[in-house]
Amino acid sequence: MSRPLLFLDVDGPLNPYAAKPEKRPDGYTTLRVPQDSGTPEEHGELSRRRRPLRVWLKPEHGRDLLQLDYELCWATTWMADANRWIAPALGLPELPFVDFGDALFQDRPDGVHWKTAPLVEYANGRPFAWVDDEQSDLDQAYVTAHHRARGLLHHVNPRIGLREYDFWTLADFARSLGTSQANG
Template identity: 35%
Template sequence: MLLDVDGVLNPMGRPPPEFRPYRCTVDGVLYTVRLNARHGRRLLDLAASTGAELVWATTWEEHANDWIAPRIGLPTLPVIPMTPVEPSEHGEMFKTRHVAAYVGRRPFVWFDDQVWAQDEDYLRVHQGLDSFLLVHVDPVEGLTRRHLGMAHEWLTLTGFSQGS
């Protein structure tokens, strides 16, 4: 399960009261992120119940392990390198090629606020991948139980969970 930060764990809209603001400095730039500590437990429970691995797929890269993971109760996670930033070839988001290189032929669920049809087309047509679920998260509200339920259902129905 691939996780983005901004727009997914850190919503861009006015978050509900269960989100807490944190100030962090990354490469000399001060950011305020709003995080829900419950997200960590929900993601860990989903990973445990389906046998999935959690991986950062964010421009925060290793900074996600420093600033985001401890605040929501996640352990240090593997990180998909997102540099260099290369222009789109087929309308896909710049992260999509990095994700494809990382996952290889493994099935995956990707939570991101910037995945669209062009990303799905790129992964299917240009990379030959077919076992994945792109979960578009509304950046205003961020990750919800509905998104986690979609991932659980897909992982379970496609036979990727431990119970299969």
């Protein structure tokens, strides 16, 4: 049986961008990404456009993600840039990413997040977990209605980022699918 997909957002789960700006969270390193590299500016301000984007990353997260029994996949506005900037800092290999195309940042009238339909389409009936800081009940309802397999929408607080509890939850979900034989 193939492993479930783990759709990974960057800003929020891996980069706790909403944490107090004057203090870098424990265990995190600071990455400064040039803004003129084409990197999307999800949470920046126009007036700061030319300043490097500050990204906090916890190298341990790479190891913890690789130990999960999932196939990792970027689900982030960084898209291909996640492999250029984020993966190396976390010790992750180059990963597939969801290309959001015209859906990128396009709010929907029904309130469903613009990532949700492309993720369901990408999964194409495969079980998945989606780690993000922006899902709502509308997204859960959309997944329930449109996805033929199980889908876990796991919310992460962008002031805190991924914690041990989140990894337990993800491991439990994979185990509940009966696909965790290789784990541990």
